[in-house]
Amino acid sequence: MRKPYNYDTRRSIWTDWWTRFQLEAHVEDKRTEWGRACWKSLDRSSTDLQTIPSVCFGSKVWTGHEEQLLPSCKRKCLTDWSNRALQHDGLKAYVSPTWVSRGTKYLTDTKGLFGQILFWSNTQNSAKKVLEHLRSKAAIVDTLLSDSVSRKFSTFHRDMTEECGAEAKQHSWAVLEKPEEIIMYGPYYPNYNNGEHSEDIIIKQTQELLCSRDVPEDWKVYVFTMNSPCLVRNTDPCINTDPCMLSLIHKAWEWWRVHGVKTHIGYVRCWGFKGNKENLFKEINFRQVECITQGVDYESYSKLADKITDLNPLCETVFSIAKDVLRSDKKHFPMMSSDQKQDRRSYFKSMSCSFEGKQGDEKKHLTTELNTMIEAAEALLSEKPESIEEHLEKGEAFSMAHTFSSQVCEALRDEMRVRFQQCWREMVQDRYAEFVRDELTEKFNRSTVQLFLQDVQTFTRQYLQIGKLQL
Ligand SMILES: [Zn+2]
Ligand SMILES: [Zn+2]
Known part of the structure; x- marks a missing residue:
């Protein structure tokens, strides 16, 4: 029996976000209409504030009766924000056709983003997409951050290293940048005993910082993480924890929507779905490698593989990718780390x-x-x-x-x-196959991050940048 992908469908974990989005999209639609109404009434008579149906600010229009849709912390932030807008800047500046069209763009982008998130959270489909990409031999290009954001990260990273020392293991820290103040927090480490990832703590801390301060306007969040945030987490269907990448995007979307805060995420290594725990290539042992090397095409490979008992033949896609990796150049590998x-x-x-x-x-x-x-x-x-x-x-x-x-x-x-000599040979052969698996996994993980970011970033440009750091 051939099972090409070892992933399960995990769409269900996203239903919560999805439902909330649909609810909010509906509200946003109404708000945009109201935004237009606001603008029309202001245009008629800028002094007649009574005719304005709701309080408008930024790309959002806020009316009191929608409060129950939002948790209390966000409600407070929104109310504070809109109150301040009213007090200090007056209302008119916030109601313009630009804001209305910006609101519409935000809505279309959010819909696009959700489409991508749904696609990628179904790992059966998304892993297939990555494998097809690898099979097509298309180039693997790392997504980089813009120059100015990279420079910011370099400065923060230098400060962090000076203070806490260099660290190669997975860890995360973050920076909240305000016009007048910079708050650095971390480094945080994953706790494998309770399944906590370092990004979980970052999200919690950032959320607290954003909600505890009065007016988080024009603030920026920088999240550093050694490994790119995971795209698959807990294969146990009973544990309902979202993968860090999707949680962070969800939060960035929310922080922008509620607080007007922009988020930047920088990573050093491409973790893909689940990093070194990726098991798509686990069938590739030394005998498998021999069959792949000897088989000129998939058909001849299959014939060779079928002759060997307890060898699971690879699917054609994985075969082509492995064949390509083995063909490329003579492998030189260390016996151990x-x-x-x-x-x-x-x-x-x-x-x-x-x-x-x-x-x-x-x-x-x-x-x-x-x-x-x-x-x-x-x-x-x-x-x-x-x-x-x-x-x-x-x-x-x-x-x-x-x-x-x-x-x-x-x-x-x-x-x-x-x-x-027998034992040594067996060890060298196993090590060789392990090296090939590692190379395949690394390619797969790099492509995963590349393709994911390509799909998602077109819809998040307003408020979120994610990319590899070159430190
Ligand atoms: Zn808040
Ligand atoms: Zn994670």
Whole structure:
């Protein structure tokens, strides 16, 4: 059985936002009409404020009876804002055809945005879109922030690093920039015990800051996150947590609508849907890699793959992408990164079969001998990238040159050498397949972020910029 995509449909988590949007879109429609009415009446007689049906400000028109649609914090902000507008600036400045048309644009953009959000939250469709993009061999281009926003992030990042030190792990911090003051908060780290992502804390803190201050006008929010915000979260359907990317966009939309605040999000690494937990390529083991390399096309690949028992043939799309990656250039990969020494050791467990029949002191000696050999072999596990042949040769040369103690007889030495080479080969092959999977995952994640941002950003230009940082 071939299951091309390992994603489930998760549209349901968006129904809340969607319902709210439809409700608000309806209200906005009415407001726009009212906006026109406002403008007409002002045009007739700018002093006759009584004829204005509602209080208008910004791209929004606010009437008292709609209050129940909004949570109390937003209600307060809106009321404060409109009161201030009335007190200080008078009403007329806010009611103009520009504002009305801006309101209409906002509405069309929001509808477009929701269409994209619905599409992308159905990962069955969106992962397919990314795979098709990769298959077409179209270029993968990172989305960058505008120069001025990049410079802002660089400055904030420098300050943050000076204060808290450099950090490569996932973390987030944010800056609230007001004309007269700058508030930095963070860094925050994910808490994997309770499933909290660092962006969750950013959203909470920003929300609090925006709602606790009196008039957040012309403020800007900058959100830094090491990994781009996730697009899939909790495969457990019982846990109803939105992925961070979608939550942040939702919030940016809300902060703009309610507070007139612009949001900027900068990331360093492309996390895609779920970063290194992406399992689209998990079927690609070494035997799979061999079949892909040997198969000239999908048909010949399928024939090869079908002959091997318990090998799940890849779908044609994943095959083409993997074929492309394997064709491109000779792979040079390191045997390990520093945190992998322990699990590499487990490959040599089967070596102890060499002295299965032995007992007592002899067995003890041989176990020590084996451990010495494996420890010595750790010198081979460097971070230096080399080809698969080079890695295999190194292992063979090592086993031949290794000196055993005099207690190990000649026959046993030979057997241990052979077994070592088998274990080593298996480890190198697994590592090679892992490297190929990592490369595929990285491509997939980069494309995911690129395509997602392309789809979404056309509709959020007024208030939201998301892009990769080059720090
Ligand atoms: Zn508020
Ligand atoms: Zn997240």
